[in-house]
Amino acid sequence: MNDQNPYDPYYPQPQIIGYDEYGQPVYQQVPPQSQQSYDAYDPYAQQQPQGRPPTQQPQAPQHGQQQGYGYDAYGQPVQPQQPQQPQQPQTSQQPQYDPYGQQGPQQQGYGYSPYETGQQWAVQPEAAPAPAPAAPVAAPAGVPGPRSAPEDGAERDYRTEQFSFIEEPDEDSEDVIDWLKFTESRSERREEARRRGRNRVVALIVVLALAAVGGVGYLWSAGKLPGFASEEQKQNTATGPQKRDTIVVHLHDLKGGGTSTALLVDNTTTGQGTTVLLPNALSVSTDDGTSTTLAKSVEDDGSSGTRESIGNLLGTEIAGTWRLDTPYLENLVEIVSNIDLTTDVTVPSDKKGEDPLVTKGENQTLNGRAAVAYATYRAPGEAEAKQLQRFGQVMYAVLRKMSDDPKANADTIATLVMILDPSLPEKDLGASLAGLAKHAKGGDYKTAVLPVQQDGSLGEGAADSVVKDILGGKVTPPEQGGAVRVSVRDATGKDATEAARVVLVNGGFAFVGGAEADTQKSSQVLYGDDAQKATAVEVAKTLGLPESAVKKGKPAGNAAVTVVLGQDYKIPGSKK
Known part of the structure; x- marks a missing residue:
């Protein structure tokens, strides 16, 4: 006899094969089932653990009992459940109960209840066909649905709180929608970019057209448009009211002696800068009305008297005097990082055995010492005008290297610690040089020599052009x-x-x-x-x-x- 409880309702009852000498029934040993079975009375059809026998097995007929009946745990005869086809629950029949009093699947026929002695259930020989399953009804949110049978014979232990209904999106449909949105948005962006591009092109064309019209109008009004300036415009530009800023600069050669004088003219009306070179032989008047040369006036009368004499002679207003001694010119060239110009003569060194300070040729780079030597050099028997023109070249090259910022120029002048005339302090001199530097860098700059006759008087026609056109000395x-x-x-x-x-x-x-x-x-x-x-x-x-x-x-x-x-x-x- 095995160790299983013969009165356990979950295990099949062994068959009685006889009675022993004391009148007790002898049971047939039933081997344990190797496969899982389902309790016919379990409404959820839970799977029994492996190794346990099915809950119902055919029983051997007892004495005085019908074939196939046995006894339950309480000793009551029970018709065994049909093993081959469990009955489907019928909703229209009277509810039945499992061994624990729970509502179970309804069956036709009669037999004996395991809890109610003497109640018969009629057993139908053949199982009625199962009705068609009703359509599943979705459970409300938060209510667990029915448990399904385990798969592959494995034991499952699920709880109702482990399940919830989730609406899973269709990945393919989402991808299609995303692609359509992306394509539509990209098309809209392209169209918007085209519209913005067209608007920008139109705006640029309008701006360029307005700028062109304004520029042409300005050039025409200023008389700078080639071939379109009227005679009246030319006359007004040449002789009309013009604003000029004029200063006089005296270069004192402290080593070789002598001076060189020039007028630096900034015509802000026409945007033209000019260096007017004044020969030393120019005849000027002194304070007492006597005549003297420009060179002697610079030595005797100094800056103030000479400035007034030149202004009276040329009929122009001179704002101030810039005294530029040769040591200051040398330092100024060094500060602006040398100058470049085309030289017309070779200037030898004042020291024996040294190479020439300046070599004749185009695009020569001169340092401070070479610039001073070139500006003051006058070969034996050479006319004064040659040396004066070299001084003009050096001044033009220096202006091209100077800044067009007045403050920067004022700082440069302060660095030189020059002897300045009270009429032209550092701030005013820096502003004048800034305007001249702007013209020099832009190419609107020229150099002219005031024509003087042998007796020091002004020449006839050439003097008029310089005095009237450049200096405004009408x-x-x-x-x-x-x-x-x-x-x-x-x-x-x-x-x-x-x-x-x-x-x-x-x-x-x-x-x-x-x-x-x-x-x-x-x-x-x-x-x-x-x-x-x-x-x-x-x-x-x-x-x-x-x-x-x-x-x-x-x-x-x-x-x-x-x-x-x-x-x-x-x-x-x-x-x-």
């Missing part, structure tokens, strides 16, 4: 109480200029220079503006000339009235 009526500027040309052949100068200065006129002229018999007093006719008459009377000598003509560019002394002029105090 003669205007004198201010109330101001002295009238008078120039003298001596055509007597008797050196009468000094005598005429003294008479004019004593008469209240400003003598602005004298020059020699070809001999002529009759004297003339020339005026250019009708408003100056009365003044010309007064000049003639002062010199003792007849009123018939007054004529309208072309006076010198720096004077309101020009007197040409002929042979009929009588020098005061002379017997002839």
Whole structure:
């Protein structure tokens, strides 16, 4: 007999094969089942553990009992469940109960209940066909659904809280939707980019068109448009009101002696910079009315007196004086990192055995020492104009290297610790050099030489172009109480200029220079503006000339009235 409990309802009852000598039933030993079985009375059809026998097995017939009946755990006869086909529960039949009193699957027929003695269940010989399964109904949220049978014979132990209904998205459909959205958004972005590109192109075209029209208009109004400047515009540009910033610079050669003078002119109206070189032989007036040369005026009268003499002679306003000694020029070139220019001569070194300081040729780079040597060099027998032009080259090259920022230039000048004229402090000099540097870097810069005759007087036609066009020295009526500027040309052949100068200065006129002229018999007093006719008459009377000598003509560019002394002029105090 095995160790299984014969009264366990979950194990099959052994068959009685007889009775022993004491009248007790003898049971047939049933081997344990090797496969799993299901309890026919379990409504959830739970799988029994392996190694346990099925809950119901056919029983051997007992004495006085029908074939196939046995006893339950309480000794009551029970019709065994059909092993081959468990009955499906019928919803229309009276509910039945499992061994624990739970509602179980309903079956047709009768038999004996394991809990109610004597209640019969009729056993139908054959199982009725199972009805068609009803359509599954989804359980409400939070309510677990029915448990399913385990798969592959494995034991499952699931609890209801382990299950929940999840709506899983269709990956393929989501991918398609995402692709459509991506394609649509990319198309919209491309179209938007095209629209923005078209708008930008249109805006750029409009801006360029407006800029072109504005630029052409400006060039036309300024008379800089080639082939389209009217004669009136040209005349206004050349002779109209223009704003100029003019300073005078004196280069003092402390080693070799002598000076070189130039005017630095910044025409802010036309955007043109110019260096006007002044020869040392230029005749200027002193404070007492006497004539002297420019070189002697720089030595004797200094900066202030010379600046006023040049301004009176040329009829222009000079803002200030820049004294540039050769040591300062050398340091300035070093600060701006050397200069580049085309040299016209080879300058030897002042020390024996050394290479030349400057070599003749194009695009020569000069340091501070070489720049000073080139600016002051004058070969034996060479005209002064050659050395003056070299000084102009050095000044232009320095301006190209200087900054167009006024403050930066002021700092550079302060570094040099130069001797400055009170009329031109560091701030004002830095601003003037900044404007000139801007023109020099842009190519709007030129150098001109003021033409002077041998006697130091201004030349005729060339002087007018420099004085009027560059310096703006057009003669205007004198201010109330101001002295009238008078120039003298001596055509007597008797050196009468000094005598005429003294008479004019004593008469209240400003003598602005004298020059020699070809001999002529009759004297003339020339005026250019009708408003100056009365003044010309007064000049003639002062010199003792007849009123018939007054004529309208072309006076010198720096004077309101020009007197040409002929042979009929009588020098005061002379017997002839």
